Amino acid sequence: MFRLLKRKLLQRTSDHKDEAKAGNDYAHIKLDIKLDDNLNRIRNILGESNDVIIREMKIGRNSNIDAAIVYIDGLVDRNLINHDILQPLMFNLPLIRDNVNQKHASLIEFFKSTVLTVGQITESEDMVTIISDVLSGNIAILAEDTAEALLIDAKGWEKRGIEEPGNEVSVRGPKESFTETLRTNTALLRRKIKDPRLTFQNLQIGERTKTFVTVVYIKGITQENLITEINQRLKRINTDAILDVGYIEQYIEDAPQSLFPTVGISERPDVTAAKLLEGRVAILVDGSPMALTMPFLFLEGFQNPDDYYTRPFFATMIRWVRLLGFLLSIYLPGLFVSLSAFHPELFPTELLVSVAAAREGIPFPVVLEALLMLLLFEILREAGLRLPRPLGQAVSIVGALVIGQAAVSAGLVGAPMVIVVATTAITSFLVVSYADTGVLFRLLMVIVSGFLGLFGMVLFSLEILSHLVSLRSLGVSYLSPLVPIDFKSFKDTFIRAPLWAMDNRPESLAPLDKKRQAPNLMPRASKSSQTGREKP
Amino acid sequence: MKRKVKAKIYLTILLILITICLAGCWDSLELNKRSIVSGLGWDLDPKTGEVTFTVQSIVPGGGQSSSNISGQQQGGSQTRSIQVDKDTGPGMYDAITRLTQHVSRFPFYPHTKVYIFGKEGAQYGIYQFFDVQARNPDSRPNALIVVSAEKKASDIMNIPDGLEKIQAFGMAAEINLSAQYSKYPAVTVFDFQKRIMSKTTAPIAPIVGIAKEIGSEGREIKKLRVAGTAVFKGDKMIGELNERESSGLLWAINKVKIGFITVPEADLEVVKAKSKIIPELQGDKIKITVEISEDSDLVLFKRRQDITVGVVRELEKDLEKEIKNQVMASVEKSFALDADIFGFGEAVHRKYKKEWKELQPKWDDIYPQIEVEVKVDAHLKKIGDIYKAL
Numbered sequence: 001m002f003r004l005l006k007r008k009l010l011q012r013t014s015d016h017k018d019e020a021k022a023g024n025d026y027a028h029i030k031l032d033i034k035l036d037d038n039l040n041r042i043r044n045i046l047g048e049s050n051d052v053i054i055r056e057m058k059i060g061r062n063s064n065i066d067a068a069i070v071y072i073d074g075l076v077d078r079n080l081i082n083h084d085i086l087q088p089l090m091f092n093l094p095l096i097r098d099n100v101n102q103k104h105a106s107l108i109e110f111f112k113s114t115v116l117t118v119g120q121i122t123e124s125e126d127m128v129t130i131i132s133d134v135l136s137g138n139i140a141i142l143a144e145d146t147a148e149a150l151l152i153d154a155k156g157w158e159k160r161g162i163e164e165p166g167n168e169v170s171v172r173g174p175k176e177s178f179t180e181t182l183r184t185n186t187a188l189l190r191r192k193i194k195d196p197r198l199t200f201q202n203l204q205i206g207e208r209t210k211t212f213v214t215v216v217y218i219k220g221i222t223q224e225n226l227i228t229e230i231n232q233r234l235k236r237i238n239t240d241a242i243l244d245v246g247y248i249e250q251y252i253e254d255a256p257q258s259l260f261p262t263v264g265i266s267e268r269p270d271v272t273a274a275k276l277l278e279g280r281v282a283i284l285v286d287g288s289p290m291a292l293t294m295p296f297l298f299l300e301g302f303q304n305p306d307d308y309y310t311r312p313f314f315a316t317m318i319r320w321v322r323l324l325g326f327l328l329s330i331y332l333p334g335l336f337v338s339l340s341a342f343h344p345e346l347f348p349t350e351l352l353v354s355v356a357a358a359r360e361g362i363p364f365p366v367v368l369e370a371l372l373m374l375l376l377f378e379i380l381r382e383a384g385l386r387l388p389r390p391l392g393q394a395v396s397i398v399g400a401l402v403i404g405q406a407a408v409s410a411g412l413v414g415a416p417m418v419i420v421v422a423t424t425a426i427t428s429f430l431v432v433s434y435a436d437t438g439v440l441f442r443l444l445m446v447i448v449s450g451f452l453g454l455f456g457m458v459l460f461s462l463e464i465l466s467h468l469v470s471l472r473s474l475g476v477s478y479l480s481p482l483v484p485i486d487f488k489s490f491k492d493t494f495i496r497a498p499l500w501a502m503d504n505r506p507e508s509l510a511p512l513d514k515k516r517q518a519p520n521l522m523p524r525a526s527k528s529s530q531t532g533r534e535k536p
Numbered sequence: 537m538k539r540k541v542k543a544k545i546y547l548t549i550l551l552i553l554i555t556i557c558l559a560g561c562w563d564s565l566e567l568n569k570r571s572i573v574s575g576l577g578w579d580l581d582p583k584t585g586e587v588t589f590t591v592q593s594i595v596p597g598g599g600q601s602s603s604n605i606s607g608q609q610q611g612g613s614q615t616r617s618i619q620v621d622k623d624t625g626p627g628m629y630d631a632i633t634r635l636t637q638h639v640s641r642f643p644f645y646p647h648t649k650v651y652i653f654g655k656e657g658a659q660y661g662i663y664q665f666f667d668v669q670a671r672n673p674d675s676r677p678n679a680l681i682v683v684s685a686e687k688k689a690s691d692i693m694n695i696p697d698g699l700e701k702i703q704a705f706g707m708a709a710e711i712n713l714s715a716q717y718s719k720y721p722a723v724t725v726f727d728f729q730k731r732i733m734s735k736t737t738a739p740i741a742p743i744v745g746i747a748k749e750i751g752s753e754g755r756e757i758k759k760l761r762v763a764g765t766a767v768f769k770g771d772k773m774i775g776e777l778n779e780r781e782s783s784g785l786l787w788a789i790n791k792v793k794i795g796f797i798t799v800p801e802a803d804l805e806v807v808k809a810k811s812k813i814i815p816e817l818q819g820d821k822i823k824i825t826v827e828i829s830e831d832s833d834l835v836l837f838k839r840r841q842d843i844t845v846g847v848v849r850e851l852e853k854d855l856e857k858e859i860k861n862q863v864m865a866s867v868e869k870s871f872a873l874d875a876d877i878f879g880f881g882e883a884v885h886r887k888y889k890k891e892w893k894e895l896q897p898k899w900d901d902i903y904p905q906i907e908v909e910v911k912v913d914a915h916l917k918k919i920g921d922i923y924k925a926l
Contacts, residue, residue: 341564344572345646345674352572352647353702357597359567366566453564 029127035066035144042070045131059089065107066144070130075137077156084117085139085152108148111141120153132210155183162188165267167432172309177267182212182286185269189216189282192273197221203234211242212286216272221279223510226474230281230294245288252294254473259437262473264296271305279511281474295473295509297480299493301433302326307496315496323494325430328423329438333370334445334457336420340366342453358414367450369413373421374443376403381425480508498522568596571641574618575650575704577689578665580657581624587664589631590622590652590690591643592704617701622690628668645674649708651725652682652689652744658766658773666732666771669725677726680708683766683773685745695746697760707760711742714762718795718806720782721765732771736881736899738870739768740785743776767875775873777866784866787811787859788826788878788910796835799854803836807917815884817891823907824880828859833918840925848916856912863910871904880906 026045031038039054046052056068069085092115112121124130125148130140137155162184165177178185186200197219205213213234217227233252242248245265254262264280266272267290272282275293283292302322307315339346340355347355362369380399384392404422407413428438441464448456471478481489489507491497500521505511577590598617621639625631635643651669653662669675684692693703700706715722720742731739745763748756765777765785777785786792792809808831816823832855837843870877881899885892895902 340567344567344570344644345676349647349649349705353594353596356567356570356572356594360596362568450564 026127026131031125031127031130031142031147031149033145033147035068035142038142038149039068039070041127042131045127046134055086057086057090067142069139069141070134071139071154072134072137075135075157076139076154080118080154080156081139085141085154088115088117089141107143108141108146108150111143112150116141116150116152118152118154122151123148124151125149132204136210136212159184168266168268168271168305170268170305170309173268173305174270176269178269178272178284178289178291180287180289182214182284185284185289185291186214186216188269189273189276189284192269193218193276198276201227201231203231205234205237205239205248206242207238207240209241209243213242213248214284214286216276216282216284216291218276218279221277221505221511221513222281223279223512226279226281226295226509229474230283234283242285243287245283245285245290245292248283248285249292255471258467258471259440260298260468260471260478261433261437262294262296262471262478264293264300264433265290266293267291268305274305274308277516278505279509295476297473297476297508298468298471298478299482301431303492308499312496312498316494319494319496322430325427326434326438329428329430330441330445331457332424332427333374333420333442334449335454336417337366337370337446338449338453338457341450346454355414355416358416361411362414363412365450366417367446369417370421370446370450371443373407373413373417374424374446377421377425378439476508481506565642569641570644571619571639572596573643573645573648574702575652575693575707576645576648577622577652577654577684577693578657578662579654579688579690580660580662582656582660586624586626587628587631588622588624588654588688588690589628589635590620590688590693591635591639592693592702593619593621593639593641593643594702595619598701618703620690620693628664645672646676648675648679649704650680650682650711652684652693652707653741654684654687654689654691655773656687657689658683658768661771663732663771666729670729675725677729678724680711681723681725681728681741682707682711683741683743685743685763692744692746692760695758695760703760707744710760710762711744714742715791716793718783718786718792719779720762721786721791731879732768734879734882735896736876736885736903737879738873738875738877739771740777740877741766741768767870767873767877769873769875774875775869777869777877780862781866781869784862784864785870785877787828787863788813788866792830797832797855797858799851799858801838801854802834802851804832804851804855804916805835806830806832813878813880813883815880815887817884817888821905821907822880822884822895822902823909824883826863826878826908826910827913828863828910829913829915830855830859831915831917834916834920837919837925842924843919848919852914852916855914855916859912859914860910864908867908867910871906874900874904876903 026041029041032041039056043052043054051073052070053073054068054070056066059065059067067089069081071081089111108123112123124133130149130151133151134140137153137157139152139154141150141152159181160179162176162179164175168177176188178188190198195218199217199219201215201217203213203215204210215227215230215234230252234248237248237251239247239251249263249265250256252263264275266275269291272291272293276282280293280295283294285292302319304318304322307319340359344352344356359366364372376399380395380403383395384399386392387395404418408415408418424442428435428442431438445457445460448460452459468479469477469483477483480486481493486507488504491502492506500517500523503517503519503521504514505516507514571591571593573591574594575592577588577592579588579590580586581588595615595617598615621635623631623634623638625634632643651665653665686692692707695703697703697706697710700709711720711722714720721740723739723741728739728741731737742762743764743766745761747759747761747763749759751757764779765782766773767775767777783792783795787809788811790809790811792806792811795806797804797806809828810830811826811828814825814827816825834843834851837847837851841847866877876899880903881896884895888895
């Protein structure tokens with residue numbers, strides 16, 4: 001049977017290879033002088049899809065020049081075609097004196113420089129370029145006796161506007177988030193950083209999807225090694241489809257077998273801009289409303305845009321709360337299991353009395369009880385997430401009230417366990433970056449503590465810690481600035497120092513421009529502005 | 537490459553197995569299979585040498601109604617909150633293991649709040665209990681030591697107590713409160729061990745007895761009451777201190793925190809107190825000076841008279857005299873019992889290390905001959921909101 005499977009699999013892969021070849025058979029074709037031949041070829045390649053529009057026309061003073069425009073309906077701006085391409089070509093051209101061959105090298109050159117009233121025009125004779133440009137929303141203009149095509153950027157498809165960020169909510173910060181259109185996203189970043197050194201580097205990845213991927217960095221800040229490394233990793237990707245930024249993440253991350261993410265994800269332009277300014281590299285993917293940032297360090301997960309938009313004291317406190325929440329979300333159920341199954345002596349006596357009272361008559365061991373409740377919570381969460389929004393709320397109510405309440409009163413689960421699971425459920429969302437990681441570690445921690453108690457928890461924690469220490473993100477130690485220790489960079493870790501005190505960019509990213517600001521920026525009243533009582 | 541990965545996997549499995557074996561205590565036991573012991577009673581029959589263990593366990597979820605009903609005195613729909621079991625055996629562990637024959641769950645000792653000794657057993661000697669207690673990691677050094685005023689420990693373990701649902705917790709709270717008001721000492725296992733390990737100092741422990749009241753329907757109601765201080769010599773109980781003597785003891789050993797003192801014409805609240813034991817060798821005579829400094833507030837002045845500086849001085853003198861008398865009462869009692877409850881021996885030891893080697897073996901003979909001087913420096917700090925009589 002396995003042999004059969006293997007054979008089938010082999011057959012499949014070979015099929016796939018053949019197909020790939022067939023798709024690319026126009027790789028080296030250049031345009032011909034004959035318009036008809038060119039159009040036929042394009043028809044052959046693009047197939048008979050009815051969204052491919054090939055509009056043939058006769059232009060020139062005597063309507064003696066054959067020409068055609070090729071575009072995909074729906075991807076281009078119709079207004080632009082009508083007013084800026086068809087109108088100049090068909091209506092204005094006859095008005096212009098026919099001196100094509102005298103002043104201009106070619107007809108195409110003449111179109112480009114004199115006739116067409118559009119912004120971005122390129123020329124190409126490569127069939128591959130033409131096809132891929134047309135497929136990504138450009139218009140190709142071909143003419144008789146010309147072995148070149150004009151490619152006009154006329155992208156104008158239906159798109160979502162810029163909306164408020166849904167996942168990374170900020171109280172005081174800007175309320176815009178990335179959208180699915182790459183160009184909009186780059187514009188959002190450019191609007192934040194009007195530095196000529198902000199660089200967008202374009203790539204196209206995906207055999208079939210031909211997805212645009214943009215690497216963003218600031219020249220003069222970002223360490224060049226990081227950029228080359230990212231580019232190398234991106235170029236290695238040889239797949240047929242990139243549908244979301246998550247695809248890229250999984251192809252380029254440092255520790256694909258780790259439960260911890262080594263690539264940062266944000267939907268906020270302000271967060272991405274801040275990371276760029278710290279010396280990180282961002283990756284934008286067309287069709288994805290998220291930006292990747294690398295290197296991603298462990299403590300970045302505990303930072304939040306509001307930390308920097310509010311005054312430092314509360315920001316520091318809330319950062320500690322986040323840290324505590326993260327630890328609670330990982331340890332609390334495991335701790336409860338260990339204490340009640342292995343070490344009841346560690347409970348305060350009065351607490352033990354009530355915990356013991358709640359456990360009375362519960363049929364499962366406490367490990368199973370914990371796993372059951374955690375699993376139930378994950379089920380409810382997933383259901384609430386995936387169901388249509390009105391139904392989702394109903395599920396939450398059923399889950400929280402009916403199941404939670406009923407399970408306790410039916411004596412299946414103890415009330416303390418419900419409290420523990422509910423607490424972890426809430427705290428796990430304090431640190432969004434590690435919400436998924438936290439779930440896995442929480443479950444593992446419960447299992448481990450069910451076997452070995454606190455001893456197991458300590459063992460597992462050490463394992464996690466040693467794993468964290470060994471992680472790298474784009475060559476940068478994952479735990480920096482804690483490991484290797486760098487006290488100078490502590491200003492943005494467990495405390496959030498005032499902005500005027502954070503003079504340097506994070507040392508661990510080895511930024512080319514280390515200084516962020518002038519020293520001694522602590523605000524103080526200037527002497528001339530002291531308008532109070534004057535001394536006698 | 538593959539071999540490396542395999543080796544890694546084997547190594548990981550091996551490491552996990554080793555750690556599991558190393559863990560030793562493999563004691564996962566669900567809470568509903570344990571019975572949490574709140575108080576432990578220990579009795580020894582002097583005639584037969586048989587040991588009786590009394591275990592007061594918490595009934596999980598018990599005592600839901602407001603009234604404190606315990607043990608056999610169950611009434612109405614109220615659930616009992618504690619369960620008292622006892623069994624007797626020729627030795628300590630015989631008694632413990634026999635308990636399992638009629639107790640459904642494993643007893644769990646770390647949360648035990650009080651260890652109660654029956655008077656009989658305490659007079660016979662309680663060394664073996666402390667040996668077991670000190671060897672066993674399950675027990676806590678901050679549990680309280682109590683001597684039952686009745687013959688057996690179990691006699692007072694069934695008496696409902698105060699506001700607490702769990703009787704042993706109530707007993708512990710009573711002892712702590714009386715110690716806080718400087719009436720009787722609260723002695724933890726740790727304190728007791730320290731004293732028992734010293735060659736000269738005599739261990740002490742509060743005595744808890746039963747106070748009988750006549751209830752509304754002419755029924756007798758039994759209640760717990762701290763009723764004295766037991767004085768041990770070595771591990772044997774040899775006598776008791778009454779309330780006044782207990783107070784005197786606390787004054788001398790610097791255990792007075794707050795409390796009230798009555799002098800003939802006033803009641804005073806102690807707010808701050810400090811004492812120091814200063815030994816002095818005078819030839820072959822030993823003189824101990826107990827220095828006590830004390831601040832107090834006036835809470836009641838019985839004479840209807842304005843308070844003047846003279847009155848304050850007078851009250852301070854009375855106060856000093858009263859404290860001195862209390863301390864001397866306890867000193868005389870300890871001389872009579874020939875038990876060094878104050879730790880005078882250790883004080884001498886600390887100051888005169890060389891001489892102590894000779895003094896220590898004959899300390900029992902020396903002790904009653906010690907000259908004790910009590911110096912009290914009492915201050916009346918506040919006289920309350922009025923300085924004129926009403």
